[in-house]
Amino acid sequence: MKKNVVILTGAGMSAESGLKTFRDADGLWEGHDVMEVASPQGFENNPELVLDFYNQRRRQLLEVTPNKAHKALVTLEEHFKVTIITQNVDDLHERAGSSHVVHLHGELLKVRSTMGGQPIPWRSNLVLGDTCEKGYQLRPHIVWFGEEVPMMGRAMELTAMADFLLIIGTSMQVYPAAGLIDFVPKGTPIYFVDPKPSIKGNPLNKLYVIPEKATEGVPTVVADLIDKAP
Structure with missing residues (x-):
């Protein structure tokens, strides 16, 4: 599986x-x-x-068109069950070919x-x-400021099932999305890709920080995950 x-x-x-x-x-x-x-x-x-x-x-x-980072994530689907939970309102993940995208903030x-x-x-x-x-x-x-985030419950459920968590291009400072990291199971490796990393480690999880832009850091992480695939 x-x-x-x-x-x-x-x-x-x-x-x-x-x-x-x-x-x-x-x-x-x-x-x-x-x-x-x-x-x-x-x-x-x-x-x-x-x-x-x-x-x-x-x-x-x-x-505009999807970039190298969007396209790199698609290759993960050959080896893993992949779910993308995005705060973005664009459709670039879908255009790149990702098949399971949850939009927290609308489209x-x-x-x-x-x-x-x-x-x-x-x-x-x-x-x-x-x-x-x-x-x-x-x-x-x-989803405007002051409105409920309808997909938040589903995002929590999905995050709670993660074997690996990859965070890309978000400060993880804006709630409620930032709170998703608290639902990751104990021991789940977390990869954080951002040129200005602002995340703090959790003693219950392994944190790997890649201080690079998405197009540079994501292909590296994807290759590493594929190496870890069963």
């Missing part, structure tokens, strides 16, 4: 594809207070601003009704007047 590799990815995973990170000095919030464009209150106060913000992000996403290429319901694939601009079949305005399928 294949062992479980659970992978947590953040903005640093996609930065080298050309997607700006959210919290860097040149990040997506530049020129906007975060609550203006990523909160229910912001959407209520100025829906046109919020829709335009995500329309720009959506157009940018459609212009940029989907929208949903302001009254709830299932998300709808959406690749064009979203404007006021675009409604669901019941006549309610559509909104980005993004």
